[in-house]
Amino acid sequence: MRILIDQNIPFIQGLLDSFAELIYLPGNKMSRADVKNADGLLVRTRTKCDAHLLKDSSVQFIASATIGFDHIDTEFCKENGILWANAPGCNASSVEQYVVSALLNLARKYQFELKDKTIGIIGVGNVGSKVAKAASALGMNVLFNDPPRKRKEKIKHFVDLENVLKNADIISFHVPLNRAGRDKTLHFVNSSFFDKTKKDVILINTSRGEIIDESALETAIDQKIVKATVLDVWQNEPLLNLDLLRKITFATAHIAGYSADGKAKGTEMSVRSLCDAFQISISDWSALEIPNPENALLQIDCRNKDNQEIIFEVYSKCYSILDDDTRLRKSPADFEKLRENYPLRREAKAYRVELIHCKSKALMNTLLKLGFRSVELTF
Structure with missing residues (x-):
């Protein structure tokens, strides 16, 4: 049995050596000749699994170590008997961490209290649900929008898009890329979208770059309809619109889901699905050897600080979107290299927090809701 593996998938080197012939290649360089036999x-989003790659090959199964699967031509696979699996929810907590850092830094930059803001979550799946819970923990009013789920599950508190656009101060996108159909999301954010938003709206996109018409976004920024924008994904990545980049508040290289925890879970889920498909007996394997953070204890002196400032300081010690923003602006041409060589980042569950000179159990509970392993109050 021969398996081709994206060489940048972490925690996988050597794992399947005794079960198959393994070939490690750059995901964006896999060719028809490579996959023929x-x-x-085992891939990520950079490998386009379509007719151009797969036609006349012997491929029986595709495992993607990612939440998204728009890089897989599912119709072609269905027509040609190729099974596939993605890793839904694998990096949801990582994206949550990224969005929380974005929110805290936006609040600091523009001097507002998150508890005074309404956030609209468009797409309430694994990731959107996590972000919504975090926003609620931060005291924000949350609007939920997910038409497919509302139709299927009849969820009463879900609202329509017009409600979100009219009332949300901040809009965060967590939708798949659908190029056609009733729930089309290709260029979902366009000029008519901006005609309906609140003035000075803030946008955060961690889903797919193509859901935003970047020319319409640039116009909306110029016309001051949009106050601030956070983009982790781009319409033509890895090639970036440099004019737009200069106008974006925080810009990153498609790394929102790149925590070591999220990567390990994506690898684990994809390995498990591949093992199930080929009846390999290590399908219960778990990628447990995630490096620990350099300092797993976060100590904050809370004197003369409000809760939002304290949460900001806690978050800045484990992850700050500003670091990723700086790296991309320094070298936008190295978009792919920034992804390939991304530094170790652990999620909140890897950290303990000590709040010094603090008696607030409400603050302690907020940090626990945001996923930190433990929170200790010391006076």
Whole structure:
């Protein structure tokens, strides 16, 4: 059995050596000749699994170590008997961490209290649900919008898009890329979208770059309809619109889901699905060897600080979006290298927090809701 593996998938080197012939290649360089005699592929979003790659190959199964699967031509796979699996929710907590850092830094930059703001969550799946819970923990009013789920599940508190656009101060996108159909999201954010938003709206996109018409966004920024924008994904990545980049508040290289925890879970889920497909007996394997953070205890002196400032300081010690923003602006041409060589980042669950000179159990509970392993109050 021959399996082709994206060489940048973490925690996988050597794992399947005794079960198959393994070939490690850059995900964006896999060719038709490479996959022709392969039985399985283990990939990420940079490998376009379509007719151009797969036609006349022996591929039986594709495992993607990612939440998204728009890089897989599911119709072609169905027509040609190729099974596939993605890793839904694998990096949801990582994206939550990224969005919380974005919110805290936006609040600091523009001097507002998050508890005074309404956030609209467009797309309430694994990731959107996590972000909504975090926003609620921060005291924000949350609007939920997910038409497919509302139709299927009849969820009463979900609202329509017009409600979100009319009332949300901040809008965060967590939708798949659908190029057609009733729930089309390609260029979902366009000029008519901006005609309906509140003035000075703030946008955060961690889903897919193509859901935003970047020319319409640039116009909306110029016309001061949009106050601030956070983009982790781009319409033509890895090639960036440099004029737009200069106008974006925080810009990053498609790394919102790149925590070590999220990567390990994505690898674990994809390995498990591949093992199930080929009846390999290590399908219960778990990628447990995630490096620990350099300092797993976060100590904050809370004197003369309000709760939002304290949460900001806690978050800045484990992850700050500003670091990723700086790296991309310094070298936008190295978009792919920034992804390939991303530094170790652990999620909140890897950290303990000590709040010094603090008696607030409400603050302690907020940090616990944001996922920190433990929070200790010392006076």
